Amino acid sequence: MSYKVLARKWRPGSFSDVIGQQHILQSLSHALDTDRLHHALLFTGTRGVGKTTIARILAKALNCEQGISSTPCGKCDSCIAIDEGRYIDLIEVDAASKTKVDDTRELLDNVQYLPTTGRYKVYLIDEVHMLSRSSFNALLKTLEEPPEHVKFLLATTDPQQLPVTVLSRCLQFNLKRLSILEIKSQLVRILETEKIESDDVALDLLATSADGSMRDGLSLLDQAIAFGAGKVFGEDVRSMLGSIEQRYIHALIESLANDDADALFHAIDDAADRSPDFMMVLNEMLGILYHLSLVQLAPAIIEQRSLDREWLEKTSNKFSAEQLQLFYQICLTGKRDLPLAPDSRTGFEMLMLRMLAFQPGPTAPAVTTTHITDGTQSGHKPPVSHRHGRQHSKQHNGQKPVARQSPTQDNTVYSQSESGAKSQTTAVPLAGKDWARLARSLSVTGLTKQLALHMAPEIWDKKQLELVIDAEQEAIYSSAREKELIHALQKKLGGNIQVSIRIDTPVTETPAQQKQRQTRERQQAAEQSIMSDKSVTKMVEAFGASISPASIRPVP
Incomplete structure (x- = not known):
């Protein structure tokens, strides 16, 4: 019993049967119909997209007994011989197995002779990038000025390996990967013609697994038909491919x-x-x-x-x-x-x-601000958001953002107005309150926990807790997480406390910012310790070495 695989049985016999590649088919059709076809064509693209198939159809179009056109008859002796792979004037060469220069010279020795039966002698060289450098050099002169009865059709999956001297002598056509929809529609057509039962899930899986290659899709379809005993269903295809629902x-x-x-x-x-x-x-x-x-x-x-x-x-x-x-x-x-x-x-x-x-870390500081406590400026520059939240505080109305407090400072925060004068903001009764510890102890998980770690209290007393979410982390906010967080806080602090949440620039550090600052300070201390170490200094001087700060890590 002789069985022809689907990839060969359904190989297109004319340009109209080719799936996709309309940009190439249009160019070739016009060139054939107007008798303006170049003597050397290069087809590039991934495996199974139609490079060799289009080249064979082109050979039929050139040698069809009905005349040169973009629609070969497919019934004359020449067309049938080409389809069956026995046409004497179509010389197919596998460059992967004939890489030596002697093979190329032997091939070119026959170029000068007229075709035996057809109009043109067509040389189809597949995987042409596998030829050796000497073979390419031997091919150059004939490729540039071949006899009028010769056409060169080159195909490759890796045009980057071709010498530029070869590329400049050819018209290059880049074949695209086929879309999932194009592959699926062809599979549907084949299964309907072959009268094989199938379902949509199986076809989606096969079209996706084909990865842009029609030949791969047909090979997988052959395998699926055998696996499913003549039927193609999603459960069988999943099992065959090793995928899951x-x-x-x-x-x-x-x-x-x-x-x-x-x-x-x-x-x-x-x-x-x-x-x-x-x-x-x-x-x-x-x-x-x-x-x-x-x-x-x-x-x-x-x-x-x-x-x-x-x-x-x-x-x-x-x-x-x-x-x-x-x-x-x-x-x-x-x-x-x-x-x-x-x-x-x-x-x-x-x-x-x-x-x-792992969770995404907070963004790096983008704005330089100044702390003023007890009339003295501090060089510490914590992160301050430049984005406006859903609600805007007084800081955004003509004033620069208030810098966040450092844990070593008192609870009175000042802001620098545009006129340069100091203006004291309302004191926040936060003394003795540890929001970071409370946030980490809440019975919430996931993004709700992250939301708690990216906010800071602005007012916190027995009756009221007003929290401000860092505007830089607005993306993790949702009303559902807000409700979950408020419920957890009331459960922890007592149901009588009123909790409100808004998005703005917190006046104190959030737990996440505090952790980031502490990590940064530990890193700076570690770098300073290494830089000031006498033994390290001696080695640097003795060997002309340099220290890479990126290689320094603080001791856990």
Whole structure:
């Protein structure tokens, strides 16, 4: 029994059958119809996008017995012989196996002779970049000025390796990767013609896994038909590819959003029961993180795509834009590191723990401010936001922002007005209050905890607690997190206290800023200690060395 694989059975026989590549087909069709075809054409592009197929159709168009045109008949002896791979005037060369200069010279020795049966002798050199430098040099003269009866069709997946002298002698056509929709529509057409049952999920998976290559898509379809005993359904294709259903990926993403390690490992166990390829799982997560970012920053794009918009919009509210970017980067790095792990599941679990452990840090200070206490200026310059929040304090009405307090200063804060005069602001009764310790002790997790760490109290007494969120961290604010935080504070401090929250520039340091400043001070102290060490100074002088501050780390 002889079975012809789908990739060969469904190879296009005319330009109208080619999927995609309309920019190339239009140029070639016009050139053929007006008899203005160049003698040397170079087709470039990734594997399986139609380079060799288009070259063979071009050979048929040039040698069709009905005449030169962009629509060869496909029925004459020449067209049939080319389709069957036995046309004597179409010389196909695999440059990967004939790289030596002697092979090229032997090929060129026959260029001068007229074609045996056709109009043109067509040389189709595949993977031309594999030729040696000497072979390219031997080819140059003939490539530039071939006999009138000769056409050169070159194909390569790596045009960067071709000498510029070869590129300058050819017309170059860059074939694009096919879209998922183009591949899927062709798979549907083939399955309908072959009368094979299938479902939409399976076709989406196959079209995505083809990665822009129609030949890869048809090879996978052949494999799926064999795997499913003549049927192509989503469950079988997932099992064949080593991928898992979207609901398992959704569970992983939601566990990260809720900062819940127990739920995360439960989701990993559920996914592992399906025996997935964890590299494929990472690819799925990258796709979802990308779509979540689109929902936040470019929602109009999402409306044009057939995605689970309801879940994406609901889940995107649980992440900040910075978190999604960080998680995406961790996943990308994890793809590189996964093969180095003891086993793929351990590497994947460590990757998930990394996402739980790391959070985007606060932004660096952007504005220089001045502290004035007891009439003396201090050189300390804590971070101050330049952005306006939802509510604006008096500092934004004609005055410069008030600098945040240092923990070593008293609770009276002054601001410098534009006229240069000192004006004392309302004293805030915060003496003896430790907001940082309270914020860390609250029974909240995830982004709600981060929200607490990026705010500072402005008024705090027995009846009232007024909190100000750093405007730099406005992205992590949501009304749901505000309600959760207020509930946790009232539970901790007593239900009678009135808690209010607004977005502005806090007059004192937030816990996150305090931690950042302490880290910076410890680093500066460590660098100063190394720089002033006598032994280090002697080594620097003796060896003409230099100290890289980036290599210095404070002792834990």
